[in-house]
Amino acid sequence: MKALVLAGGSGTRLRPITHTRAKQLVPVANKPVLYYGLESIAAAGIREVGIVVGDTHAEIEAAVGDGSRFSLQATYLRQEEPLGLAHAVLIARDYLGDDDFVMYLGDNFVVGGIESLVGRFRGLRPSAQIMLTRVSDPRHFGVAELDAAGRVVRLEEKPREPKSDLALVGVYLFTPAVHEAVAELKPSWRGELEITDAIQWLIDNGHVVEPSVISGYWKDTGNVADMLEVNRLVLESVERRIDGEVEDCELIGRVVVEAGAVVRGSRIVGPAVVGAGTVISGSYVGPFTSIGADCVLSGSEIEYSIVLPRASIRGVRRIEASLIGHDVEVTPAPDTPKAHRLVLGDHSKVQISS
Secondary structure, three states: OEEEEEEOOOOHHHOOHHHOOOHHHOEEOOEEHHHHHHHHHHHOOOOEEEEEEOOOHHHHHHHHOOOHHHOOEEEEEEOOOOOOHHHHHHHOHHHHOOOOEEEEEOOEEEOOOOHHHHHHHHHHOOOEEEEEEEOOOHHHOEEEEEOOOOOEEEEEEOOOOOOOOEEEEEEEEEOOHHHHHHHOOOOOOOOOOOHHHHHHHHHHOOOOEEEEEEOOOEEEOOOHHHHHHHHHHHHOOOOOEEOOEEEOOEEEOOEEEOOOOEEEOOEEEOOEEEOOOOEEEOOEEOOOEEEOOOOEEEOOEEEOOEEOOOOEEEOOOOEEOOEEOOOOEEOOOOOOOOOOOOOOOOOOOOOOOO
16 A cells, blocks of 8 residues: 655745745644645555656755655655645556555644554455545535435545535555546646536446544644744643753743753743754743744743744734744834834735734
């Protein structure tokens, strides 16, 4: 069995962060989201992984390498344009051969891994196995309609008028039967080859498609709110570890201070992670915060946030529920009455209390 990991796409919902970085490499608890997926694939006993890449291929390839750090053998498959999930299967046809495979969206996060899902697929071996979860706005997902017996009747990708609130989770398992389905597809109204249409073809042609309705352990990290929630979920499981230098501080609960970090005269309430080379002084770091490597936090307060490497936050009170990018500088505004001075990247969102 092989794995097909989709790591292309432009990450428009995470702009401006993804103007300069692949969305799959935005960190959760100081580790790229993509790494969690690769670790889950390896833990499920899969050793060969094809990684579909697009414009950010150089960054993805540099981060993953040959896959050996994950006990995987990585092969890179170039997708010139993001033309749909089924298009990724199409360009991977030669690589996949006649093997069963799991398709994993590289910006998705499955809490607890996929070992049980892969084990169930290997035992039942349907033509396709899909996971479903209930969402508040299914228009942004592939949507499944089930009959009274729980069988899949219809699938539709990002429907304008959804027939249910059951969204497809970003992990799919297939036998080689899916290649025949993909070969029959025509582009949807969105101009893409939809994996939902391929699965629908399997249903319509008498193949077994096994659904599983799950709850509570999947997140698509395509927007800031979900990134912060996944960060919270991962930090819930960290164990206290102080490898860096700590002086005149109050550290409460599950706090990780990586080797090379320096924390002075500050209060940190876990779960929280401080990356290597970061210097924190006279500050408060609240729960569910991950601060990347080589950052500076001075005279500031922050909680429930993700700070990427080399960011600097000085004299700012208070920051919460924020995603702060690489090499960002956050400082107090000049004392100018009734005025805000802003330098913002494309597609930024700012909330100002006036």
